[in-house]
Amino acid sequence: MRKKFVLLVLTLLLAATSQNASWAGEILEKIKETGVITAGTRKDAIPFAYINDEGEWVGYSIDVLEIIRQDIEKKLGKPIQLKLVEVTPQNRFDKVKNREIDIECASSTFTWEREEMVDFSVSYFASGTKIFRKKGSDLGTIDSLAGRRIGVIPNTTNEQAIKIQQPAAILVPIKDRNEGLEKLNNGEIEAIAGDGIVLQGLRLENGNADKFEVVPEFPYMYEAYACMIPEDESAWRGMVNYSLVKFMEGIVSDQPQQVQMYEKWFGEETGVTPYSREAINDYFQGIVDGYEWIPLISY
Numbered sequence: 001m002r003k004k005f006v007l008l009v010l011t012l013l014l015a016a017t018s019q020n021a022s023w024a025g026e027i028l029e030k031i032k033e034t035g036v037i038t039a040g041t042r043k044d045a046i047p048f049a050y051i052n053d054e055g056e057w058v059g060y061s062i063d064v065l066e067i068i069r070q071d072i073e074k075k076l077g078k079p080i081q082l083k084l085v086e087v088t089p090q091n092r093f094d095k096v097k098n099r100e101i102d103i104e105c106a107s108s109t110f111t112w113e114r115e116e117m118v119d120f121s122v123s124y125f126a127s128g129t130k131i132f133r134k135k136g137s138d139l140g141t142i143d144s145l146a147g148r149r150i151g152v153i154p155n156t157t158n159e160q161a162i163k164i165q166q167p168a169a170i171l172v173p174i175k176d177r178n179e180g181l182e183k184l185n186n187g188e189i190e191a192i193a194g195d196g197i198v199l200q201g202l203r204l205e206n207g208n209a210d211k212f213e214v215v216p217e218f219p220y221m222y223e224a225y226a227c228m229i230p231e232d233e234s235a236w237r238g239m240v241n242y243s244l245v246k247f248m249e250g251i252v253s254d255q256p257q258q259v260q261m262y263e264k265w266f267g268e269e270t271g272v273t274p275y276s277r278e279a280i281n282d283y284f285q286g287i288v289d290g291y292e293w294i295p296l297i298s299y
Contacts, residue, residue, distance in 0.1 A: 025235040027102050035080055037072065039065050040087035040095055040104035044176055046201025047265045047272040048125075048225075049106045057084055060265040061105045064124055064227070064247070068103070071243040088176075089153050093117050096228045103240065107198055109157045109223040121227040121240045124248065126283050128219025129161035130196035132177075132203065132212055134184065139191050140215040145169040151180040151189040158193045161221035177202050184212075195223065197266075200273040246294045248284040 031037055041049040041061055049059040065082055073080040085101055092108065095101045096118045107127075110120050131150065133139045139148060146168035152159040154173050162169050172189050174180040180192040181202065192199065199214045227244075229237055250258025266275035 025233065027099075027230065027233050027236045028239070031072065031080065031102065031236075032076055032078075035078060036083050037065075037069055037080060037103065038083045038085060038101045040085050040092060040101040040106070041065065042088075042106040043086050044178065045107045045198055046205060048198065050201075060125070060262075061107065063261050063265075064244070065103070065105050067247055068227075068240055068243045071246070072239060075239065089156055092228070096230055099230050102236070103227050103229050105227040107195055107225060108228055109195075110226050111157060111160075114228075117231075118228045119231050119233065119237055121229065121237060122244050122287055123224035123226045123283075124244050125197075125225040125280070126222060127195045127197040127225065128222040129158045129193055130199055130214050130216065130219050131191040131193050132180075132184070132199040132214055133191040135211060135213050137190065142166050142220055145191075148191070149189045151183055151192040153177075153180075153194070156194075157221075157223055158195065161223075162193050165220045181208075197273055197275060204273065241291075242294070245288060245291050248288050249294055252281050252285050252288060 041057070043049070043051050043057070045059070047059055048061040049057070052058045069080055069082040085095070087095055087101070087104055087106065092104050093114065096104050110123065131139060138144060142165045145162065145166040147170065149170045149172050150162060151174040152162060152171050153176065159171060162171060172183070174183060174192070177192060177194060177198070180189065183189045184192060196214055196219055203209055203212050203214055227240060229240065247258055251262055262277070262280070263270055265272050266280070268274045
């Protein structure tokens with residue numbers, strides 16, 4: 001498992017350093033002038049970005065955006081507001097490409113095809129494609145998916161993972177995970193394919209924990225989460241990467257503020273969807289090692 005994390009790290013480091021250099025800084029200049037970062041995110045991606053019972057936009061990716069906002073505010077020396085805009089799997093790339101938003105952070109994963117449309121930050125999480133099934137189902141191994149109806153959101157890495165790993169699976173398009181859950185309950189599909197950590201959020205939502213489960217133990221395909229920004233914005237991307245690397249340094253060096261934020265969403269006992277600190281520390285350490293260490297006084 002550690003080797004797969006290392007491969008993900010190398011991929012994201014290459015992506016983050018192979019962009020065409022441009023210091024025009026249109027987005028950064030716009031943020032300076034307006035005092036606003038327009039950020040795209042999701043309303044249905046527990047625990048990364050969603051609307052809670054109080055109607056508030058919350059999640060790990062929302063906290064990541066807030067860290068970026070705070071650092072930009074400090075660097076620019078003026079108040080900066082974070083304006084959140086809902087995006088969907090269908091429109092997120094166009095919104096970034098057309099510069100309707102300055103950054104997108106939710107549960108988007110890096111691919112080389114996507115990198116031709118947008119630029120990516122360093123990765124700030126890793127997960128992978130699994131399936132969400134009814135308890136008692138025999139679905140689980142990649143072989144078991146052959147000839148079975150699996151719900152997928154079109155044009156996602158999860159859809160691509162199932163196509164590659166099990167081309168004999170019958171892929172049924174779904175608009176989102178909630179529609180997938182409805183189809184699963186109605187017997188129209190036998191499972192939903194998605195990011196394992198997000199599917200765990202779906203399982204824990206609305207009393208689903210006793211009815212459904214997420215399998216297999218290890219993903220069919222690993223994926224790296226990153227923020228997306230418009231192409232050729234090196235200065236803006238550099239500031240985003242600085243904030244993300246500094247945050248990950250805080251995790252691997254056990255800084256209380258950063259660890260508390262991580263544990264809120266992924267802690268074994270207190271998190272919304274538990275995710276091993278040991279595993280994520282290995283992943284973060286691999287990314288941090290590719291950059292200059294930011295002195296502790298910067299926290």
